[in-house]
Amino acid sequence: MGKWFGEFGGQYVAEVLKPALLELENAVSTIIPSKSFQDTYAAMLLEYVGRPTPLYFAENLTRQLGGAKIYIKLEGLANTGAHKINNALGQVLLARTMGKRRVIAETGAGQHGVAVAAAAAKLGLSCEVYMGEIDVQRQQPNVFLMRQFGASVKPVADGTRTLKDAVNAALKEWVRDPDTTAYVLGSALGPYPYPDMVRGFQRVIGDETRRQVLDQTGRLPSELFACCGGGSNAIGIFTAFLDDPVRLTAVEAGGTGNAPGEHASRMNGLSKTGIVEGYKSYFLQDDDGQIQPTHSISAGLDYAGIGPELAELGRTGRVVFTSARDGEVLAAFQQTARSEGILFALESAHAAAAAFKKVPHMDKNDSIVIHMSGRGDKDLFITAGALYTEEWAKFLRQEADRLERQAER
Numbered sequence: 001m002g003k004w005f006g007e008f009g010g011q012y013v014a015e016v017l018k019p020a021l022l023e024l025e026n027a028v029s030t031i032i033p034s035k036s037f038q039d040t041y042a043a044m045l046l047e048y049v050g051r052p053t054p055l056y057f058a059e060n061l062t063r064q065l066g067g068a069k070i071y072i073k074l075e076g077l078a079n080t081g082a083h084k085i086n087n088a089l090g091q092v093l094l095a096r097t098m099g100k101r102r103v104i105a106e107t108g109a110g111q112h113g114v115a116v117a118a119a120a121a122k123l124g125l126s127c128e129v130y131m132g133e134i135d136v137q138r139q140q141p142n143v144f145l146m147r148q149f150g151a152s153v154k155p156v157a158d159g160t161r162t163l164k165d166a167v168n169a170a171l172k173e174w175v176r177d178p179d180t181t182a183y184v185l186g187s188a189l190g191p192y193p194y195p196d197m198v199r200g201f202q203r204v205i206g207d208e209t210r211r212q213v214l215d216q217t218g219r220l221p222s223e224l225f226a227c228c229g230g231g232s233n234a235i236g237i238f239t240a241f242l243d244d245p246v247r248l249t250a251v252e253a254g255g256t257g258n259a260p261g262e263h264a265s266r267m268n269g270l271s272k273t274g275i276v277e278g279y280k281s282y283f284l285q286d287d288d289g290q291i292q293p294t295h296s297i298s299a300g301l302d303y304a305g306i307g308p309e310l311a312e313l314g315r316t317g318r319v320v321f322t323s324a325r326d327g328e329v330l331a332a333f334q335q336t337a338r339s340e341g342i343l344f345a346l347e348s349a350h351a352a353a354a355a356f357k358k359v360p361h362m363d364k365n366d367s368i369v370i371h372m373s374g375r376g377d378k379d380l381f382i383t384a385g386a387l388y389t390e391e392w393a394k395f396l397r398q399e400a401d402r403l404e405r406q407a408e409r
């Protein structure tokens with residue numbers, strides 16, 4: 001807890017950022033624990049987010065796989081479709097309580113941007129989301145959603161025009177006007193106090209799961225599976241179980257192979273310790289320390305670094321890391337849809353893929369929990385494009401023609 005997780009974490013930032021981070025640290029230790037903040041946040045989690053999200057016994061999958069009982073934490077039923085809203089709402093509420101009028105955020109695939117935009121709409125703050133130009137082009141559905149929530153999407157034309165350039169642009173804007181503005185970070189990483197604060201807002205997932213699984217089965221599960229990008233959904237569900245005899249498995253993006261640029265597995269020995277974006281952790285980098293490109297079929301797991309707390313939990317072995325390849329992930333997505341009528345986000349389908357490999361070898365009296373961090377509607381263009389390539393290409397061409405004809409009239 002706190003600023004360091006073993007040797008990982010810390011606050012490696014330029015002097016100009018320090019006053020804003022200090023103000024945030026003070027707010028985290030005084031405002032967040034206060035009764036009025038906790039009451040307001042709890043009421044919004046209940047009424048607006050739709051908590052508690054169900055823990056669901058997947059009877060059909062359990063029968064098919066013939067091993068441990070499979071439970072699924074349906075976090076994807078939260079408003080806006082994923083766990084990210086817990087953190088976005090917490091940070092935007094904190095910003096409002098601190099008297100800020102505007103929130104800014106970075107986003108890569110757009111999921112965090114959508115959650116922040118929704119929370120800002122709900123709480124009446126203005127919202128700007130910084131997004132690399134390339135990401136703006138390839139993530140139009142999320143750009144559309146952010147705009148519907150009233151956010152202004154700021155395309156960033158610097159550098160590689162992707163996430164890390166968006167982070168830099170957002171930080172620059174924060175430093176320009178820290179009095180009126182709060183910076184809302186999207187995963188359990190970045191400089192202190194972000195990893196601590198984000199875990200604090202996401203741990204509700206594990207607290208609920210622990211109560212639900214004890215209610216439903218009378219005992220603890222033997223294993224939890226969660227996917228791991230930056231690590232916020234994984235640390236969110238794992239935290240409540242850290243002192244229990246429960247195996248905690250984090251699943252990274254195995255992509256298409258082990259060569260640089262084909263995956264985003266930071267914890268399989270391919271990454272190196274480094275200091276990037278204000279904190280120390282494992283990063284996929286080349287011999288010169290340059291961040292390497294990554295790949296994943298899911299938009300949310302292709303980050304080159306990993307949150308500092310999970311880096312330390314992985315180093316000590318308390319959290320076990322594995323990965324799932326793109327093909328296995330698509331197969332798990334289809335299997336959960338056909339067997340249970342549940343559409344997993346591709347990120348969450350990584351956790352399902354790893355669990356499905358293990359479950360047949362486990363005892364029937366054991367139970368496991370798969371964290372469905374998000375639902376899969378958002379991935380329609382990727383999944384449909386991969387599973388029905390020609391039909392989907394034809395459909396998109398038709399739609400493009402229709403829009404062009406409409407524009408000409």
Ligand SMILES: *Cc1c(COP(=O)(O)O)cnc(C)c1O
Binds near residue numbers: 234348375
């Ligand atoms: C963003 C996202 C992730 C990855 O982020 P973490 O911080 O690792 O949780 C996982 N699942 C879904 C559905 C997401 O939107």
